[in-house]
Amino acid sequence: MAEPVHSDEPLLKTPLHAEHVALGARMVPFAGYDMPVQYPTGILTEHNWTREHAGLFDVSHMGQAFLVAEDKSHETVAKALEALIPADVLNLKPNQQRYSQLLADDAGILDDLMVTRVGAPGHEGWLYLVVNASMKEQDYAHIQARLPKGVSLNRKDDLGLMALQGPSAEAVLARLAPETAGLPFMMSADVQIDGIWCHVSRSGYTGEDGFEISCHGEDAAKLWTKLLADPEVKAIGLGARDSLRLEAGLCLYGHDIDTTTSPIEAGLIWSIQKRRREEGGFPGAARVQSEIKDGASRVRVGIRPEGRAPAREGAVITTPDGREVGIVTSGGFGPTVNGPVAMGYVAKDVSAIGTDLHLVVRGKPLPAKVAAMPFAPHRYKR
Amino acid sequence: MTTRYTKDHEYIRVEGDAGIVGISDYAQGQLGDVVFVELPSVGKNLSKGDEAAVVESVKAASEVYAPVSGEVVDVNRDLEASPGTVNEDPAGRGWFMKIRLTNPSELDGLMTEEQYQEFVKSIS
Numbered sequence: 001m002a003e004p005v006h007s008d009e010p011l012l013k014t015p016l017h018a019e020h021v022a023l024g025a026r027m028v029p030f031a032g033y034d035m036p037v038q039y040p041t042g043i044l045t046e047h048n049w050t051r052e053h054a055g056l057f058d059v060s061h062m063g064q065a066f067l068v069a070e071d072k073s074h075e076t077v078a079k080a081l082e083a084l085i086p087a088d089v090l091n092l093k094p095n096q097q098r099y100s101q102l103l104a105d106d107a108g109i110l111d112d113l114m115v116t117r118v119g120a121p122g123h124e125g126w127l128y129l130v131v132n133a134s135m136k137e138q139d140y141a142h143i144q145a146r147l148p149k150g151v152s153l154n155r156k157d158d159l160g161l162m163a164l165q166g167p168s169a170e171a172v173l174a175r176l177a178p179e180t181a182g183l184p185f186m187m188s189a190d191v192q193i194d195g196i197w198c199h200v201s202r203s204g205y206t207g208e209d210g211f212e213i214s215c216h217g218e219d220a221a222k223l224w225t226k227l228l229a230d231p232e233v234k235a236i237g238l239g240a241r242d243s244l245r246l247e248a249g250l251c252l253y254g255h256d257i258d259t260t261t262s263p264i265e266a267g268l269i270w271s272i273q274k275r276r277r278e279e280g281g282f283p284g285a286a287r288v289q290s291e292i293k294d295g296a297s298r299v300r301v302g303i304r305p306e307g308r309a310p311a312r313e314g315a316v317i318t319t320p321d322g323r324e325v326g327i328v329t330s331g332g333f334g335p336t337v338n339g340p341v342a343m344g345y346v347a348k349d350v351s352a353i354g355t356d357l358h359l360v361v362r363g364k365p366l367p368a369k370v371a372a373m374p375f376a377p378h379r380y381k382r
Numbered sequence: 383m384t385t386r387y388t389k390d391h392e393y394i395r396v397e398g399d400a401g402i403v404g405i406s407d408y409a410q411g412q413l414g415d416v417v418f419v420e421l422p423s424v425g426k427n428l429s430k431g432d433e434a435a436v437v438e439s440v441k442a443a444s445e446v447y448a449p450v451s452g453e454v455v456d457v458n459r460d461l462e463a464s465p466g467t468v469n470e471d472p473a474g475r476g477w478f479m480k481i482r483l484t485n486p487s488e489l490d491g492l493m494t495e496e497q498y499q500e501f502v503k504s505i506s
Binding site for chain 2: 037038042043044045047239240242243308309310312332333335340362
């Protein structure tokens with residue numbers, strides 16, 4: 001997700017827009033959509049509720065699309081996508097999902113995305129993509145222009161997408177679709193909930209166990225209402241989504257990663273599987289391989305300010321003696337940590353955990369330390 | 383005792399030659415959960431409109447401006463440990479600072495309670 005797009009264009013609405021308004025949400029423009037930043041209880045309460053129970057997020061603004069091989073071959077469609085991203089798509093099992101990045105020729109990150117090998121019968125040769133709302137037009141144009149003959153991109157703007165996140169998510173969804181309880185992290189399944197077709201994946205953007213659920217737009221409000229009827233579930237806005245993902249150490253596109261950062265600098269080497277590291281064959285492979293071998297000159301790190309003052313995006317990072325060594329790309333207050341947390345890029349020589357740094361906030365250097373991420377432990381069901 | 387408001391949603395409650403400064407209930411509602419407050423040093427001289435304090439919610443940092451000119455004679459240290467007090471009781475325990483006014487006539491340029499409530503209605 002990137003900065004809100006301000007323009008004279010009328011804001012788009014997700015299929016859940018009326019639900020947010022009815023719940024009393026504060027609506028803000030985000031990536032061209034009118035989205036809930038928070039509901040009446042506020043960001044802190046929503047954040048903590050998600051960590052302790054289950055939060056329901058409308059993420060229908062994100063881009064959902066299918067890549068389809070005419071010859072119904074997984075290999076055909078996988079190779080087409082592998083030409084654009086550094087993940088191993090070929091060895092995905094049916095229904096398996098992977099995080100990756102669309103890369104430019106210099107290994108800058110054009111966007112990050114989720115890729116799933118569709119497992120539904122009759123869909124061999126299909127990949128399901130989820131891309132950032134703010135980047136979808138660019139992403140689709142980029143992908144479209146680089147597809148080989150026989151592979152097509154079908155954008156599915158008529159789908160809704162919601163995320164159910166938190167320790168109660170498994171039990172809540174199992175009450176409606178018992179088979180989802182057994183899904184491991186980053187696997188997906190097609191299920192029916194009260195006659196509604198849902199594509200459910202065990203994934204999310206909060207560091208908690210949970211699911212992302214895609215359904216037809218016209219069914220989204222019914223499914224949302226059904227999930228929200230469970231006393232363990234509350235609606236959560238974009239504000240808490242951001243504080244949750246920051247504590248989980250997850251990158252926000254347009255902030256922590258963009259066209260000026262490589263996946264290795266960003267610490268995303270885990271998302272590049274062994275075969276791709278060795279073989280290359282994706283945009284920017286030469287740089288990625290050389291950074292894997294020799295290290296990147298700067299890296300993304302977690303940072304804990306020592307006082308109570310949050311350091312926000314753009315704060316300059318220096319050594320205690322004032323040498324400028326980097327910049328904060330995300331920062332704020334972590335409700336679960338109960339203190340300020342940040343991430344940013346620093347020169348390699350000051351990137352070790354525990355290194356003393358200063359963050360320049362309103363002209364004043366505030367002491368901070370490089371810290372391990374995530375700030376709040378991941379609780380995925382592996 | 384009179385309370386006056388600025389268009390930036392600060393209030394000043396004047397008692398004698400000094401005034402208690404804070405942010406309005408509307409402002410705390412717009413900010414959301416306050417997680418950090420940076421206060422000025424006691425003894426600091428402020429001109430009307432100067433950045434006097436910073437209030438941070440989970441989402442963002444916002445400046446609190448001096449509604450009048452004067453010297454900071456006291457600050458609410460309780461906010462350092464309990465910044466959420468700004469949300470709970472903005473007009474009472476959630477005050478920010480006490481300013482000794484150098485130019486009380488500046489109060490004439492601020493809004494009365496009634497004018498401020500009208501102003502809030504006009505922007506919300």
